[in-house]
Amino acid sequence: MNISRLVALLAGAATVAGCGLHQTGQLYEIKTGRATNVSVDSPYASAGKVHGQLPGGVQCDGIFSLVSPENARQMTDFQVPFSDNADASVAVMQCASGDVLRCTMARRPGSGFSYGSCKDQKGVEYAMMF
């Protein structure tokens, strides 16, 4: 049994059991280079929750949704490379400071997220690495 199949089976079993998996990564503020944590609940699913923290410690929460790569390209203009053979998701996070982050994230089908980019309503850019 190869690893990707095992991961898919484990993810399926966890979903059936009602215990969503959790993936953590880093959220980088491009301007300052400061990194904070970002996490995704149910990273293998077509939709789920996203939690992040801005460099000042402000908490952000939101959801991600799987969309077609074409739609993801139309919705955002971020520098996130993905082909039609990758899964693309769009996420929106609302922060306690009032900032709203709009993100595009890419992942390998049947796997957790690989990377992403975000921009808030003031144009401040962030990058995600999982």
Next chain:
Amino acid sequence: MRLSLLCVLGGLAMAGCAIPRSGYIYSPTVGGRGSVVFPDSVQNAGPLQATLSGGERCTGRYSTVPGPHVSWDDEKINTIYSEDTQDGMALLQCNAGHLLRCTFTRSINGDGIGRCVDNHSDSLTLYF
């Protein structure tokens, strides 16, 4: 040929052998050439190190997703057999506050090309 390469790379990966790949990072504004190293280029994600042309050292991570050219599994629906190309992103932290965001594409052999933009608005070119 592709299968042979896959077998060799797969065998080395299964044997726990890291296959490093090094390359260059060019800075048109400074006019010099630095280096970049993927300590284990076979992996879909992992650490990355770079030294910029001015000697500044950077460390970070890269991650990939399937690129536009893949081979499909004939026996399973919608299952990728091999990723003949991969798209990727890398984030490199250098001296305090200096961050490079790179996007790249690479082949099944691990060789690739990319572009990095730092938070000083400098654009660099990546070859590996």
